[in-house]
Amino acid sequence: MKRNLGELCSLIVDSEHKTAPAAQTGKAYGYSIGTPHIRSGRLLFETAIPVDKSTYETWTVRAVPQKDDLILTREAPVGQVARVGADQRVCLRQRTVLLRPDRNRVDPQYLLYALMAPRTQELMHSMAAGSTVPHLNIKEVRALTLEGVPSLAGQQAIAEVLGTLDDKIETNIRTAETAAELAESLYIRDSRNCQNWAEYALSDTAKWLSGGTPQTSEPSYWDGDIPWISAASLKSPWLDESERKVTNLGAASGTRLVPKGSIIFVVRGMSLMSEFRVGLTQREVAFGQDCKALLPTPSIDAVTLFLALRTRTTEILGLVDAAGHGTGRLGTDLIAKLQVRLPQGKTAEIFTRTVAPLIDCASAMRRENRTLAELRDTLLPQLVTGKIRIKDAERIVEDAA
Missing domain, CATH: 3.90.220.20 (DNA methylase specificity domains)
Structure with missing residues (x-):
């Protein structure tokens, strides 16, 4: 109906x-x-x-x-x-x-x-x-x-089945948040109290890259399989997916590719007025002109540098100014001077071994949640139309969750 x-x-x-x-x-x-x-x-x-x-x-x-x-x-x-x-x-x-x-x-x-x-x-x-x-x-x-739209009883049965998937998604979200928060807490603790940590200007920690947007009117540039990260789509710290994707031709025609282990953050956008969006790439991605990408130098671990930025959010937001119409702007010249503390030598290796599994866990939870959400969205129309029975859907959900 x-x-x-x-x-x-x-x-x-x-x-x-x-x-x-x-x-x-x-x-x-x-x-x-x-x-x-x-x-x-x-x-x-x-x-x-x-x-x-x-x-x-x-x-x-x-x-x-x-x-x-x-x-x-x-x-x-x-x-x-x-x-x-x-x-x-x-x-x-x-x-x-x-x-x-x-x-x-x-x-x-x-x-x-x-x-x-x-x-x-x-x-x-x-x-x-x-x-x-x-x-x-x-x-x-x-x-x-x-x-x-089915009967009210049918709606409630569908909601109960799909709710099992949402419960698992919510558990994964809490697990991911806890893992990320623990990694940040370990960074704050060790960077303040441990020896063999040194301060660097952010400009000296990585190669800096600017992004771009392929021509939107050219269909051969879009709907490929390479995620294109923009200020609007950078919603997660773990970057391996985006609503918009480019083709290889699009990536070579107006944007830039960066490998797994790169750090991307927003330098212009409405979100900057209230939050600092920064993410760590989990695969090769392209990105837009409202973002900057950092490719850490060989001696610096990407996860550690990412944590250094995440834990300085308040200070970074203090560098943002208004560019008009509610849009925030983070000057590259300002954030490049930001001093970050990073571990040295053997200390760096030990710290990376400690925090990397936590970041991997958080990223894995996001990937699993995407699969669970896709299953939920696939089951909904099939349940509504009667193509699949509630009991069959329950078995599918039980196997997935």
């Missing part, structure tokens, strides 16, 4: 706020959620702005987000969606829409999966493609049609 969001949701309201509230210094009452904080079905509170009770109440005057509400991004980018959990106080920023599922018509978790499904994502992007800046207006959100 076809249903649009206007039929399935009892409330659909977009945010009227254009700028982020000021962060508070005391204990957070809630969090300001914008488009950077909604990814792959999750709300990323780690980078969200904490707000006090007064600010929260001011921002939620139109609608107070509740448990099981969904938050959808309608611009920059279109189509990211996440579910509000219990005891999560969030206030919405620009370019987001609050959806309140009608529990008599749709299961909230099923609706989350349906909105994340590739077919729905393609539909949202096609609806937004006619604009100079792709976006969905509130009327288009209400009219967004989902095909093959």
Whole structure:
């Protein structure tokens, strides 16, 4: 059965706020959620702005987000969606829409999966493609049609099966975060307290490269198998995938390739106003002009240099200035002077052997999660159309998770 969001949701309201509230210094009452904080079905509170009770109440005057509400991004980018959990106080920023599922018509978790499904994502992007800046207006959100919506009992059964995959994905996310945090903590501890560490200007640690964008109107340059990393797509510290990919011809015609073990970070983009995006390549990739790449010198371990940058995020963000229209700019001349501490000789070998397995674990969890998410997105339309039975899907999920 076809249903649009206007039929399935009892409330659909977009945010009227254009700028982020000021962060508070005391204990957070809630969090300001914008488009950077909604990814792959999750709300990323780690980078969200904490707000006090007064600010929260001011921002939620139109609608107070509740448990099981969904938050959808309608611009920059279109189509990211996440579910509000219990005891999560969030206030919405620009370019987001609050959806309140009608529990008599749709299961909230099923609706989350349906909105994340590739077919729905393609539909949202096609609806937004006619604009100079792709976006969905509130009327288009209400009219967004989902095909093959089963009965409420069917939705709940599907949500339960696919939820097993999401539970595994969430466990992997926590494992990856713990591994990365432990590696950073070890770097901070050893770089401060151990002997045989020395300071270097970042400019002296690596070969610096600039990226570029192949001509977008040339089809032979795009849809290849080489990930193209941009300021918008650098969402993970472990770089082995991207929504946009180039061909070998495209890589030779306007961009640059860097090998596994390179460090890529954003030097221009809206994200720089609130976060420093830096990643370690897990395979050969290409990258855009809003990023810089570092190829560490032979005597310097890439993982250690990556950790040196990750642990200096606050200081690096202090070097960012506004380039207009909410875009941040990180001057290469400024970050090149950043002093980083790196181990020497045998100490460097020991430290690398300690932290490298942690980084490998975090990266492996990301790869596994991508496989699990692909399985989830493959099963959803088959379950909706009856091509696969719930019991058969349960066996497939059990084997995968």
